[in-house]
Amino acid sequence: MTAPSILLVEDDPSLRVLTMRALQQHGYHVRAAETGAEMWVALDNAPADLIVLDIMLPGTSGIELLRRLRRDSDVPVIFISARVSEPDRVIGLELGADDYLPKPFGTRELIARIGAVLRRHSGEDRGTEERVNEAHFDGWTLSFARRELRSPSGGIVDLTSAEFDLLSVFLHEPQRVIGRERLIELSRSRLGNSSDRSVDVLVSRLRRKLSRGDKDAPIVTVRGVGYLFSEGVTRG
Known part of the structure; x- marks a missing residue:
């Protein structure tokens, strides 16, 4: 089976590298983007099975990127953010995010949530x-x-x-x-x-x-x- 493709959109270099390595070690094919513009280029080059999307990005925010993405795509999205306020979670759900993970987070938890979202999206996590x-x-x-x-x-x-x-x-x-x-x-x-x-x-x-x-x-x-x-x- 082809490894699921994860697109990580994160502007923090150290966190981006650490997260990419952890996902790759767990069998995922990972691509990374630092900004919204790079995210669109990556998606134009190849689709993703799931996007891990930081809310606080330079330029266009993750909230706005998800709003645009949901106009024509239902690709699963997990928000990550250092902002843990209730309005952020609510807005994410309203726009169609599949999960929300506050920073700092452990890579094991992120991997568990990615697996859960992919199973839900594919229907495999059903009796x-x-x-x-x-x-x-x-x-x-x-x-x-x-x-x-x-x-x-x-x-x-x-x-x-x-x-x-x-x-x-x-x-x-x-x-x-x-x-x-x-x-x-x-x-x-x-x-x-x-x-x-x-x-x-x-x-x-x-x-x-x-x-x-x-x-x-x-x-x-x-x-x-x-x-x-x-x-x-x-x-x-």
């Missing part, structure tokens, strides 16, 4: 039942194998990895109230701490994507507790 089954609710169809959501009209709805994982949790426990901490525990994405707004942001995004005309999405807020998926779900 046998999920690989062969679909979930159906109110005319919608979620394919666990293809990680694909299809609307009642037949159109495919784009979901980030975090959105897909969160919807999967709801569909496995429909018509039951799920607390915010439990949502984080069950989800395969790293949604952040239950005390921050990461889960609320993802729920809000799912609601928008599941809304049709004047019909609201079937995700109900249970004040002070968590959320409930109000539709019945069938699998098969």
Whole structure:
């Protein structure tokens, strides 16, 4: 099998070299870029299976680079940053980042998160039942194998990895109230701490994507507790 290709976008020379070596030692094919301009050149030369993207870059920030990237690409992205504020995590999730790792971090943790994101993105990190089954609710169809959501009209709805994982949790426990901490525990994405707004942001995004005309999405807020998926779900 071809080694996954990782594009590391980091302007700190020592951290860039250290991280590249660690990833290469774990079997990844690694390319590096120091700026956003170099990132675009690298992607033009060859696609990447995953991008490790620093937020604080010279010139164009990692936030803006991800915003532009998401216009036409769903390549997995892990943000790294010395800024660990809640707004950065929320913005990253809103733009479709797959994970967020604050600096300083250990290379073992980064490698573990890269592996987890790649498995989620490829659908390999699912049980046998999920690989062969679909979930159906109110005319919608979620394919666990293809990680694909299809609307009642037949159109495919784009979901980030975090959105897909969160919807999967709801569909496995429909018509039951799920607390915010439990949502984080069950989800395969790293949604952040239950005390921050990461889960609320993802729920809000799912609601928008599941809304049709004047019909609201079937995700109900249970004040002070968590959320409930109000539709019945069938699998098969």
